[in-house]
Amino acid sequence: MSRFVVAWALAIGLAAVSSSASAQDSAKAQLQAMAPVTPAAVDAAANQHELKPEPKAPDAAPQATPDQPKKAEPEKAALACAHPGALGTSRTITVPTDAFPRIGTMQYHQSLPLNDHEVVITFDDGPLPPYTDRVLEALDAECVKVTYFIVGQMARAYPDTLRRIYNAGHVIGTHSMHHPFSMDRMDAAQLTSEIDGGIAAVKAAIGDDRAVAPFFRVPGLARSRTLEAFAASQSLAVWSADEVADDWFHGIKPAQIVERAMRRIEAKGHRGVLLLHDIHPATAMAVPMLLQELKAKGYKIVQAIPAGERPASVPERTPEEIAAARSQGWPRVAKASPKSHHVRRHVHAAAETDDSFLGKLAAKKKHAVAAAYEVNQLFNR
Numbered sequence: 001m002s003r004f005v006v007a008w009a010l011a012i013g014l015a016a017v018s019s020s021a022s023a024q025d026s027a028k029a030q031l032q033a034m035a036p037v038t039p040a041a042v043d044a045a046a047n048q049h050e051l052k053p054e055p056k057a058p059d060a061a062p063q064a065t066p067d068q069p070k071k072a073e074p075e076k077a078a079l080a081c082a083h084p085g086a087l088g089t090s091r092t093i094t095v096p097t098d099a100f101p102r103i104g105t106m107q108y109h110q111s112l113p114l115n116d117h118e119v120v121i122t123f124d125d126g127p128l129p130p131y132t133d134r135v136l137e138a139l140d141a142e143c144v145k146v147t148y149f150i151v152g153q154m155a156r157a158y159p160d161t162l163r164r165i166y167n168a169g170h171v172i173g174t175h176s177m178h179h180p181f182s183m184d185r186m187d188a189a190q191l192t193s194e195i196d197g198g199i200a201a202v203k204a205a206i207g208d209d210r211a212v213a214p215f216f217r218v219p220g221l222a223r224s225r226t227l228e229a230f231a232a233s234q235s236l237a238v239w240s241a242d243e244v245a246d247d248w249f250h251g252i253k254p255a256q257i258v259e260r261a262m263r264r265i266e267a268k269g270h271r272g273v274l275l276l277h278d279i280h281p282a283t284a285m286a287v288p289m290l291l292q293e294l295k296a297k298g299y300k301i302v303q304a305i306p307a308g309e310r311p312a313s314v315p316e317r318t319p320e321e322i323a324a325a326r327s328q329g330w331p332r333v334a335k336a337s338p339k340s341h342h343v344r345r346h347v348h349a350a351a352e353t354d355d356s357f358l359g360k361l362a363a364k365k366k367h368a369v370a371a372a373y374e375v376n377q378l379f380n381r
């Protein structure tokens with residue numbers, strides 16, 4: 001593994017623990033002081049900003065025939081917007097895994113077929129309250145729909161937040177079970193455990209297998225041919241990215257995240273798949289600014305969705321149900337399908353606390369600070 005990949009992997013390992021305690025507290029206080037987004041009257045305004053769906057892609061999955069009632073219609077849900085003047089989501093783009101096995105010019109020749117001034121936004125590593133919640137509110141305020149790459153262990157720890165993400169109209173892909181930084185060195189058995197384990201955990205947490213897209217992003221972007229062959233055998237698309245914004249860097253300011261994202265999007269032909277992390281306070285503060293900046297510069301948001309049908313929504317628990325479940329202790333994972341052996345295994349394993357995961361990430365912090373500098377130098381050349 002090259003020095004760069006090591007640096008990269010460690011830098012992303014900064015993850016949930018990058019800020020010092022005081023900076024974290026301060027950022028958290030600011031975020032909690034932000035006014036929550038009030039759901040607007042949907043019926044009156046929903047049609048004002050409804051845009052045309054994209055022309056059907058040649059490789060898209062077959063649609064329901066005219067005499068069959070259509071079931072889930074994620075495209076319409078993604079495109080309706082109740083907030084006048086919002087950035088909105090201009091179209092969806094269907095991403096069949098056979099036509100798009102590997103995505104993102106940071107590592108591959110192919111990316112999504114975006115037009116001038118079109119951006120696909122993606123978030124990795126979550127969910128993690130309260131930052132994930134702040135990001136969701138910012139996206140909702142602008143009717144922006146995105147794609148998440150969820151860590152299995154985080155889904156297990158925060159299943160209700162995961163369901164909230166899905167029900168807000170976003171797409172759920174996966175990002176391994178434990179976010180290891182060594183997937184480029186794993187054999188098939190280890191890859192199966194991490195990739196399939198992550199998918200099973202996310203499916204169990206979300207409560208509906210069909211709600212999880214066959215989209216996978218490698219932690220630290222530590223790809224390998226073995227991994228890509230394994231993903232292809234599982235009909236999983238491997239997502240890299242076209243741009244990053246260094247939002248996992250220790251001490252990075254929200255304005256810097258916005259500036260780097262915009263500069264790199266503009267440098268790559270005014271388009272691209274942008275990678276962010278919804279687990280960081282700086283990212284949560286940057287997202288509203290980034291969306292304003294994209295709007296001001298005439299960008300449009302495109303949402304990448306999987307081929308085939310997916311449920312319009314998944315069951316969410318009420319705050320009372322969540323509180324009751326917590327008072328009974330673990331597991332916190334909500335009701336799972338009894339059909340899958342993997343699901344049962346992971347629900348059983350949900351008795352672990354998420355503290356151990358965050359603790360492991362914390363252990364990498366001292367390496368990550370130095371490593372982040374190297375990545376910074378590379379990208380700013």
Ligand SMILES: [Zn+2]
Binds near residue numbers: 125
């Ligand atoms: Zn990650």
